[in-house]
Every structure is written in C-alpha cells, then in structure tokens.
C-alpha cells in the first residue's frame with residue numbers, strides 16, 4: 001500500500017480547518033497516511049494515525065526554511081510516496097521548497113485522481129491536465145474543496161525537531177482592509193469584472209444593481225485598478241457572499257472568485273465569451289457585450 | 304544592485320483552447336499572446352526598486368520560450384528594464400516547472416542578483432512553482448504572494464497575502480526572490496518613446512543546453528477541455544429579446560422582481 005504524508009497548517013494561532021481534506025484525499029487514493037504539523041498542542045487535528053508534531057511557539061508559524069526542515073524530517077521517518085499539502089498560501093509556498101530539496105516531482109492544485117495521474121485545471125479552468133509524477137516520491141497540493149473532509153480521533157503525537165536558523169522572519173499579521181462594507185447579507189449582488197473595460201462602465205453595473213435593489217460587488221482586477229473600493233472584492237481573498245441573485249458582469253469565473261460566490265442562489269453571467277468558466281456555477285450565461293446589453297436590460301427593468 | 308525579473312508569455316484566457324495533436328497541451332493556432340498578468344506586477348516592482356535605488360541599480364528581464372516571447376521581453380524593457388535575456392526554447396510551453404527553473408537558475412547562478420522577482424503563478428499552467436524552485440536552486444531567501452514590498456539594502460520586507468485578504472509581514476535577508484501577486488502595484492503603460500528606446504536595448508539569446516536544462520520530473524498523461532458539471536443555459540441573440548428572456552427568468556426563478564426590484 002502507498003503511503004501519504006499529509007501536511008497540516010496553523011495560522012494566527014489556529015489549526016486551519018481544511019486540513020481534514022488531506023485524509024479525505026488519502027482515502028480516495030487508497031493510501032495509508034500520517035500527518036505532520038507545526039502547530040499548538042491545544043489545536044491538534046482529529047486524525048487517526050501518527051502526527052509528527054513541532055510546537056509553533058518554538059518554530060514559528062510562517063517560517064519556511066525551518067518548516068521545510070521539519071517536513072523533511074518527517075519524510076525521513078515515514079518514507080512516503082506522496083507528500084501532500086493544501087493549495088493554500090502556506091502550501092503553495094512550502095511545497096516547492098520540499099520538492100526541490102527532494103528533487104521530487106510536484107503537481108499543483110490537484111482536483112481529482114484518474115487515468116494514471118492527478119487531474120489539475122489550467123487555462124483559468126477552461127482545460128484540464130492529467131499529470132503523472134516521474135519520481136518515486138511526489139509532492140502534491142490539493143485544490144480546496146475538491147476532496148471530502150474526514151476527521152478521526154486523537155492522533156498519536158511524535159515530537160519533531162530541527163535546526164532553527166532562518167532567512168525569513170515573520171514580523172506580524174495584518175487584518176484584511178475591509179473598509180466597513182458588508183455584502184454577506186445582500187439579497188442581490190451585481191459584480192463588475194475586468195470585462196467592464198473602463199471605469200466609466202462601472203456606472204452601468206451600479207445602475208443594474210439599483211434597478212434590482214442590490215449591492216455592487218467586484219472581481220479583484222477591478223478593485224486593484226481602483227474602479228471600486230477594496231471592500232467590494234468577492235472571492236477567496238475578499239468577501240464571501242450568498243445572495244439569492246448574483247449577476248456577474250464581465251467576470252471570467254476564476255476559481256478564486258467563484259470561492260466567494262458559489263453559495264449564491266440564481267447566478268446570471270453576462271460575458272462575451274460563451275465558454276467563460278463562470279458558466280460552471282451560472283444558471284444563465286448571456287453571451288453579449290455588457291456595454292451594449294446592460295443599458296437595454298436596465299431600461300426594460302425600469303419600465 | 305543587480306535585479307532580475309522573470310516573465311512568461313501566455314495566451315489570452317478569453318481565447319478558444321484546443322488540444323494539440325499529441326494531446327499534451329493546447330494548440331497555439333488562433334490564440335493571442337501577452338505578458339502573464341502576475342509578471343506585469345513583477346516587472347513594475349523591479350523597475351520601481353531600480354528607480355528608488357538609483358545609481359548602479361539595473362534590471363535584467365528574462366523569458367524562456369519561442370521567438371514570440373521577444374515581444375514580451377521588449378514590453379518589459381519599455382516598462383524600464385535595462386537589458387533582456389531570451390532563452391530560446393521552442394518546447395518551453397510543455398516543460399515542467401522544474402525544467403524552467405533549472406534554466407533560470409542556470410542563467411542567474413554566477414551573476415549575483417540581489418533581488419529576483421517573478422509572478423506568483425502563470426495564467427495558463429498556474430503551478431505556482433517556478434519562482435520558489437529558482438530560489439531553492441540558488442539558495443536565495445524567498446517569500447511568495449507579495450502584495451507589498453520594500454527594501455533597505457540588506458533586507459527586504461514583504462507583505463504576503465493570506466486567505467481572506469489578511470497579510471503576513473515578513474522580513475527577508477538578501478539576496479532574495481519574491482513572487483508577486485495581483486495588486487502589488489500599478490503596472491505602468493509603456494510610452495511610445497520608451498517603446499522605441501526598448502528596441503535599441505541589448506537582448507541576449509541563449510539556449511536551454513547552455514543553461515543546463517534538467518530532465519522533466521512530471522509527464523502529461525492527458526489534456527482536454529473541462530466538461531461543465533453544471534447545467535448552464537446559454538442565451539444569444541438580439542439584445543431586446545435577450546433582456547426580455549432574462550426578465551422572464553428572474554420572475555420565474557427568483558423573488559427579486561416581486562420584492563420591489565425592477566425600479
């Protein structure tokens with residue numbers, strides 16, 4: 001039986017909950033598993049198996065040089081076929097360091113298993129690749145939400161140690177720049193994406209939101225460009241919304257955007273590209289240029 | 304200080320993708336190529352650092368790929384990079400991150416860069432590996448996902464973006480590599496005089512073998528269109544009719560219009 005070493009994470013004093021998808025993946029793969037964590041004794045994962053554990057009060061939270069060494073220690077102890085991270089800000093940062101040290105293949109953001117390899121999306125979710133590692137041990141990062149969460153009982157803790165010299169030092173955390181805008185209870189959200197093309201066209205999106213009695217949201221490039229306030233960004237690094245109606249205007253539907261709106265009721269996309277990945281979560285895709293279509297829709301709604 | 308910025312040319316994601324004959328990547332026919340979004344932020348940050356440092360600071364831009372990537376190198380030079388390096392590699396699109404990183408590291412190894420900037424990932428492959436692998440191969444300190452950057456000679460301070468938009472502020476010893484996230488800065492548009500100037504800047508052409516390309520660590524076993532799992536209705540046609548259908552569906556499927564929307 002293959003063996004997987006699962007790497008969990010603690011951030012800002014807490015165990016990050018999606019660690020539970022790691023054992024779910026190991027089960028889907030049909031492999032045995034053990035876990036490694038730099039964390040806190042009062043925040044242990046619920047996992048049936050060996051947990052190689054180092055205390056974050058001693059080894060720090062984001063401390064990649066040292067965490068790499070600790071994970072490599074656990075690799076020496078377990079000799080796994082796979083070292084598995086979540087594709088999170090911790091995982092995509094640490095996984096390649098571990099892979100490089102082992103000269104191991106890495107497959108990023110795995111969303112499925114099949115056809116002699118690991119399935120991963122590419123080209124903004126329009127295409128998918130199946131990738132086969134060519135090295136005896138492979139490093140993987142998992143797409144959030146792709147595998148079932150699975151929790152067990154108390155893990156069996158084994159202490160981990162490593163040298164503490166580091167070239168990167170975590171100074172502090174800063175909270176998100178929210179700006180006091182809360183879209184989480186809005187019944188209707190109309191979002192502007194980069195497809196609005198110009199700042200002036202934000203007014204069309206605003207007018208549609210008004211006509212539908214809703215709030216204006218945005219994709220990341222729109223707030224990065226300063227066309228709307230940062231607090232209106234929807235997605236994995238912005239707000240999460242679940243309105244009964246979500247209208248995405250010129251939003252392609254990147255996974256990080258969809259993470260913030262996939263709980264919406266009825267989803268309408270307005271997009272010139274009928275293959276835009278937003279169709280994955282939309283009920284309706286209006287294949288049209290929003291600059292021409294929105295004025296028509298708004299005036300019909302008003303009359 | 305010597306600064307290196309690594310850029311990739313990627314297709315426009317709005318294009319229509321079709322698998323190539325081997326079924327291992329996409330066919331480039333009909334696709335329009337441009338600089339990877341994330342890399343625009345990397346170029347801008349490298350140029351800003353040079354401008355702040357003044358004096359002897361200089362920026363080299365490097366791209367691996369077929370001849371079409373020269374356009375992207377020229378764009379980076381028009382944004383302010385001093386010199387370009389084109390690693391001419393017809394097969395680049397299907398190389399794995401380890402191979403790309405081995406070439407970049409092969410170039411940078413003996414050249415004592417104080418800072419290396421890359422995008423955090425590419426739009427097409429999106430592996431988020433190359434930057435970190437280069438740092439590991441060169442023994443540079445490294446932080447990913449930068450949305451803030453400053454440098455005071457001996458150290459760099461990076462704001463790393465975390466889930467939910469929180470940030471971790473980290474300090475790196477130099478030499479260092481930073482992978483850049485969207486929103487790190489406002490990438491400048493090249494002006495016409497700068498575009499013309501860029502045409503006269505030095506562009507060195509190298510081959511993968513000269514840079515010691517390594518063997519791949521992964522193989523592509525399949526490449527296909529992502530089949531939609533949802534049941535999305537696609538509406539097309541004349542705008543008045545489309546708007547009427549949308550309003551009918553809003554009425555059927557949501558309570559929005561009854562709640563007093565539609566003003």
Ligand SMILES: Cc1cc2nc3c(=O)[nH]c(=O)nc-3n(C[C@H](O)[C@H](O)[C@H](O)COP(=O)(O)OP(=O)(O)OC[C@H]3O[C@@H](n4cnc5c(N)ncnc54)[C@H](O)[C@@H]3O)c2cc1C
Pocket residue numbers: 192193194195196197218219220221222233234235236237238239249250251252253254255256257260270271272273276288289290291316317485
């Ligand atoms: C770690 C990380 C976190 C991220 N967090 C977030 C996040 O929280 N939120 C977020 O939104 N993104 C986030 N992103 C960025 C995300 O990956 C995408 O880059 C972003 O969502 C794209 O925004 P967009 O859809 O507006 O632009 P694009 O992807 O450029 O899409 C524009 C769309 O508009 C369409 N279009 C163009 N012209 C027209 C027209 N005239 N009429 C109609 N349609 C038109 C195009 O067909 C296209 O589909 C994150 C990325 C990373 C790596």
